[in-house]
Amino acid sequence: MARGGHDGTGSALPAGPRAPALWQTLAWMARPGAFLQRTHRRFGDPVTIRTYWTPEPMVLFSHPDAVREIFRLDPGVAPAGQSWEFLRPFAGPDSILLLDGEPHLRERRLMGAPFRGAGMRQLTPTIAEVAAQELGGWDGRVTTLERSRHLTLEIILRVIFGAGDRTEVDRLRAAIDGALDDVRSLPRMLSMAVVQRDLGPRSPWGRFRLAVERFDAVLLDVIARRRAAPRGDAVIDVLLHQHDEDGRPTTDRHVRDQLVALLMGGHDSSAATLAWAFERLARHPHVQDRMRDGDPDYIDAVVREVLRVRPALTIAPRLLTEPVTIAGHRLPAGVQVAACLWLAMRREDLWTQASAFRPERWLGKLDEMRSWMPYGGGVRRCAGAPFAELELREVLRAASGLRFSPVRPEPERARRSLLVVVPDRGGEVLVQRA
Numbered sequence: 559m560a561r562g563g564h565d566g567t568g569s570a571l572p573a574g575p576r577a578p579a580l581w582q583t584l585a586w587m588a589r590p591g592a593f594l595q596r597t598h599r600r601f602g603d604p605v606t607i608r609t610y611w612t613p614e615p616m617v618l619f620s621h622p623d624a625v626r627e628i629f630r631l632d633p634g635v636a637p638a639g640q641s642w643e644f645l646r647p648f649a650g651p652d653s654i655l656l657l658d659g660e661p662h663l664r665e666r667r668l669m670g671a672p673f674r675g676a677g678m679r680q681l682t683p684t685i686a687e688v689a690a691q692e693l694g695g696w697d698g699r700v701t702t703l704e705r706s707r708h709l710t711l712e713i714i715l716r717v718i719f720g721a722g723d724r725t726e727v728d729r730l731r732a733a734i735d736g737a738l739d740d741v742r743s744l745p746r747m748l749s750m751a752v753v754q755r756d757l758g759p760r761s762p763w764g765r766f767r768l769a770v771e772r773f774d775a776v777l778l779d780v781i782a783r784r785r786a787a788p789r790g791d792a793v794i795d796v797l798l799h800q801h802d803e804d805g806r807p808t809t810d811r812h813v814r815d816q817l818v819a820l821l822m823g824g825h826d827s828s829a830a831t832l833a834w835a836f837e838r839l840a841r842h843p844h845v846q847d848r849m850r851d852g853d854p855d856y857i858d859a860v861v862r863e864v865l866r867v868r869p870a871l872t873i874a875p876r877l878l879t880e881p882v883t884i885a886g887h888r889l890p891a892g893v894q895v896a897a898c899l900w901l902a903m904r905r906e907d908l909w910t911q912a913s914a915f916r917p918e919r920w921l922g923k924l925d926e927m928r929s930w931m932p933y934g935g936g937v938r939r940c941a942g943a944p945f946a947e948l949e950l951r952e953v954l955r956a957a958s959g960l961r962f963s964p965v966r967p968e969p970e971r972a973r974r975s976l977l978v979v980v981p982d983r984g985g986e987v988l989v990q991r992a
């Protein structure tokens with residue numbers, strides 16, 4: 559039975575599943591792709607869902623015209639910062655993830671700088687080198703999600719945090735793992751966000767605070783040493799040379815929050831995408847054959863197609879602070895409205911053989927771009943998209959010398975791991991050196 563809803567002002571919410579929020583949350587976590595497709599098939603576009611991610615109901619849209627309207631909403635009417643509020647204890651008060659309005663736009667201008675032009679190109683050799691080193695060790699059975707997490711963190715530490723030698727990389731890795739263990743566990747993070755009471759060093763919140771303090775001490779030490787001896791070859795160097803509107807240099811604490819935002823935004827999302835790339839490639843040997851020719855356009859097409867069929871983030875949500883109309887639907891203040899990236903890129907009416915993995919669809923034509931949106935859009939579009947693409951391209955280039963086959967023939971299903979969608983068996987493949 560379909561269910562709409564009323565907010566007392568006369569606006570009815572679009573229909574959606576009647577199941578309790580707990581059931582919808584579990585269904586989404588266990589099988590996000592199947593859950594979204596099922597609700598879309600049953601209730602159409604838009605659909606209203608209720609989950610524990612947000613206290614408010616969430617209206618999902620997947621038609622590109624509606625999605626464009628969402629991305630164009632004034633951030634004053636549709637802020638996104640609140641959605642990340644539970645991450646504040648780790649992200650920090652200056653984090654781009656938590657800001658909205660003018661402070662958010664200012665932060666975006668600052669953080670976008672290292673990812674533009676020549677600065678970005680200068681990062682390529684290190685990324686290529688780290689990727690070649692990691693993939694050089696792959697042989698036999700490999701759980702690509704685990705290895706990709708290791709790899710994307712190594713890339714972030716070297717290229718963004720500017721860690722120069724093994725000792726520094728290992729020191730940072732140990733500190734980050736301590737803090738990320740808690741951040742990765744959503745139930746732990748949510749319960750801590752609610753409790754946030756330090757009941758001694760052995761309580762969950764107390765332990766988390768200690769891990770963050772340890773992590774911050776390591777990070778602030780990296781920042782201090784970098785200020786003392788600038789090198790100029792990593793993203794941190796650009797961040798350290800920024801000035802605010804009044805010409806004052808950014809504080810160490812601010813740079814700390816920027817580095818953490820890049821870590822949180824860029825670590826799991828790129829690792830999930832890589833694991834999906836290997837999961838898909840293992841089941842499409844002809845794509846691997848074509849990649850071996852080394853055509854950069856083809857590698858780009860593979861990157862684009864992986865991001866289309868298995869986007870790491872399924873939705874881009876905004877909380878409405880005023881009533882708005884999207885695609886003719888009047889929605890009240892106080893509900894979440896979301897562009898459903900997963901559904902938009904799988905619509906049968908917009909994509910030929912929508913669920914098939916066919917990088918060829920991208921060769922020589924970009925007209926399907928209209929509903930390609932793995933990085934979200936508008937003022938909150940992924941701030942690290944150029945970096946992500948460079949990284950994915952370089953890793954796949956390094957992978958084109960290997961041969962991948964599936965451990966089990968059936969495709970891996972999607973499951974949710976904190977904020978991203980990953981292959982449920984971790985992207986298991988057999989690797990042969992070609």
Ligand code: HEM
Pocket residue numbers: 638654655666819820821823824825827828831869870871873874875932933934935936937938939940941942943945946
């Ligand atoms: C394949 C990899 C990636 C995917 C699929 C992805 C996707 C996304 C999406 C969907 C959003 C939210 C957009 C919205 O709400 O409209 C986002 C935000 C963000 N991403 Fe990424 N991302 C990836 C990699 C990265 C990397 C490598 C970095 C940094 C090095 C990064 C940094 C960020 C940041 C800082 C934000 C917040 C932007 C803001 O609030 O203004 N992401 N990303």
